[in-house]
Amino acid sequence: MTLDRHFVHRVEHSTIQSRYPRTVGRNARLGSHGNGGVDDVVILHTDTGKTGWGLAAGPVPEEVVGRSVGELIDPATGVTEPGLRGLDFALHDLAGQILDLPVHALLGGRGSTTIPIYDGAIYFADLDDAGGVDAVLAHCAADDAAGYRAFKLKIGRGNRWMDRAAGDARDIEVTRAVRAAYPKHRILVDANDGYDCDGFIEYLEAVADCDLYWVEEPFLDDADDLARLKKHLQGSQTLIAEGESNPDLEPLLEIAANGDIDVLLMDVVSFGLTSWREVMPRIACQASPHAWGLPLKTLYAAQLAAGLGNVPTVEGVPGTTDGVDTSAYRWADGNLTVPDRPGFGLTLA
Incomplete structure (x- = not known):
């Protein structure tokens, strides 16, 4: 029919x-x-x-x-x-x-139905808890116990909450502490545009042995600065992820075509499935739609990854959604498997 x-x-x-x-x-x-x-x-x-x-x-x-x-x-x-x-x-x-048909089949079924998920909920716990860096490690431990095998660490404390030098030093301390505690986990960092290019390169030099999987939104989008950052990372496997914050799409696509953005991050909901379907054939890099805010968005992004392909990992939002049966999605050892149920495979109670 x-x-x-x-x-x-x-x-x-x-x-x-x-x-x-x-x-x-x-x-x-x-x-x-x-x-x-x-x-x-x-x-x-x-x-x-x-x-x-x-x-x-x-x-x-x-x-x-x-x-x-x-x-x-x-x-x-x-x-x-x-x-x-x-x-x-x-x-x-x-x-x-x-x-x-499941949504991922409607989108083309070009990707794997099992997708690595990273933990997007490691924020500045050290600034809200007397335990300092240990508070961040406690959140990592809780999410590791919940099955996450990759952490995205928020950095940029010196942008607003701490003196610049002290904040940058704390970012370095947190990054190194998490790497020491989890030597086999992927570590990503997200500065929410909280650095300038010079300061971020100094941060990278201080954590050069931490094997960062990607760096996200290090500073306000600027083609020259991103080219400079890419040159600094030459020889490294670390990816540059951009495009979450108020994306001006055409300039971002041009920067990606020049090789200075590795992963585009437009939000899965506010940018939308239809827009992702339109833009994915045009991008010269990988994609990983921003999903922070709602656990449901992680499931949408996973369907998109399985459908459109070219998505190496998806942002995980730890938590639950009242009145929504998500049990068809299987979660194990840092990976999420999307169901073959019709639509998104989600039932409202």
Whole structure:
């Protein structure tokens, strides 16, 4: 049965509650990230009894009622109109439900269905706990026990929260302490644009033996600075990851084409599945959609990775989502396996 034979009968609005296993603290730019939050979801019901749901990725148009699903989404490319981007995830889920296909198959099935996941929740615990660096190590230990085998460390304490020199020294201390405690884990670092190029290169020189997997958003996007950083990393396996913060896409694609960005990070939800489907054939590097904020976004990014390929790892958001059955996603030893269930394989209670 084609999508054209199913018509949207009702648009339902709801919310989901995400919960982190602990309070997530500060990064280089922002204060405490709290314990979770409430986010909007949209549920689409058809006249044939099919249902699809997902995070609202923008304004949700009500005028889709009465239109066929085939008018709203092309399984080969995504939503058919810019005004439908708020329904990106709900429509992909609905199309999968109707066609009896997982989203990763709709996206092309070009990647592995088992994807390495890194822990994105290692923030500035040392600044909020008298234990200092040991507080960061305690969070790493908790997430290691939960199955993570890669940590992304927030750095850039000297941008806002500490004296510049003292903050940079603490970044170095934390990086070296985590590497010493976890010699076999991948370590990534994310400065949230909290350095300048000179300062970041000094940081890299101080942790040169820590075998960083990637460096993320080290400073405000600048083609010359990124070229300089890439030259400094010559001979190293460390990747440069960019594009999360207010991405100006065309300049980023040009910098990546020059070889000075290795991984593009546009957010899985705010950038969207349809946009990722459009841009992935154009990029001259790898991709790993930003997923921080909601555990659900990690599952979306994993579906994207399995569908579009060219994604070496996905950001993990430790935590749970009330009222959502995620049990079809299998988690073991740092890897997430996406299900072959229709749509995203997620059920709302």
